[in-house]
Amino acid sequence: MILVLPVDIQKGLDEYAYWGGERSNPAFEANVARLLAAARQMGHEIIHIRHDSTNPKSPLRPGQPGNEFKAQAAPMEGEPVIAKSVNSAFIGTDLEQCLHDLAADHLVIFGLTAEHCVSTTTRMAGNLGFRVSLVGDATAAFPTVTPDGEAIDAETHHRVHLAALHREFATVITTDEAVSLLSAGD
Template identity: 55%
Template sequence: MPLLPTTKPALLLIDIQQGFDNLAYWGERNNPDAEHNAARLLAYWRAKQLPIFHVQHCSTDPASPLRPGQAGHAFKKEVRPVFGETVIQKQVNSAFIGTDLHAQLAAQHLTTLVIAGLTTDHCVSTTTRMAGNFGFDTFLVADASATFPKKSLEAQTFGAELIHQTALASLQGEFATVVDTATILHQLTEGKPA
């Protein structure tokens, strides 16, 4: 399904926070351009006065760089909210759990979501799955999302790009349409698929 300007899509930017720059804590990340692409999306949404939701993870883990009170809890400067933009704070992987996100979307009659952020296989994936299950027309922007390496139960390391691609593959077609930034912006400006 193409994303058309008439659909009034909402942009959900998930957990693009300074704490994810702590590579000693998370490991080496994939897609270093994710924030740049998220900022391109944000600029378009702002210019067109489309609905924007900034999601912020408020970790309850005392050691987490994303815990409130830590510098890492703050949004990255590329996508920092401005006055009047909605901030949704969450403590779990889904932006729909323990928040009023669903109620806010319903109140504004928003049915199309464009999702990007950190990390692809955790909060981005969980939120995208729930969005799909709630019946939203959901678009996940692959090159505006990123993740980190993971270890298997046998302590084998799986690289960040493999984790990213596997997460996207598990979402594509069932929970969301996976696209890139250029495709989203082309569809919105031209009113047709790229």
């Protein structure tokens, strides 16, 4: 069974100055909205992942506006939310048990950010034996700096993380391919 797993699509990730600059993928929100609409229309289970940061300076900490889901990714009534405080949605949560209880064996993962929580959750899902379709154009990344001081722009950072995950932990697909997959079922 296919299950849809949006990761950390929260308002605090719009605070670009905190994250080091503007993120990649300006079409991110529109692609997320399309994916969730298709999943709901086809009756797929959706489990939303929310990052509850323990860092007192983070815009993602509970009680702050940035902890809230972005409008395009707000859970509908009855859609469960699993809160986490580390990069992986599997650590310190009951996500794995929920997936087994629902007989989910194929996960469609997307969200923020490609280099952190999406990557870590995707890697663990693959290692736990789930088939993973990672929706590359429904993820995004921020710019970064290498240990030796070289700047890496957000788009390059995004592409490199998708490349590292593809074929090893997941199959990276587009939003169009994910909508087709959700329409066809498993």
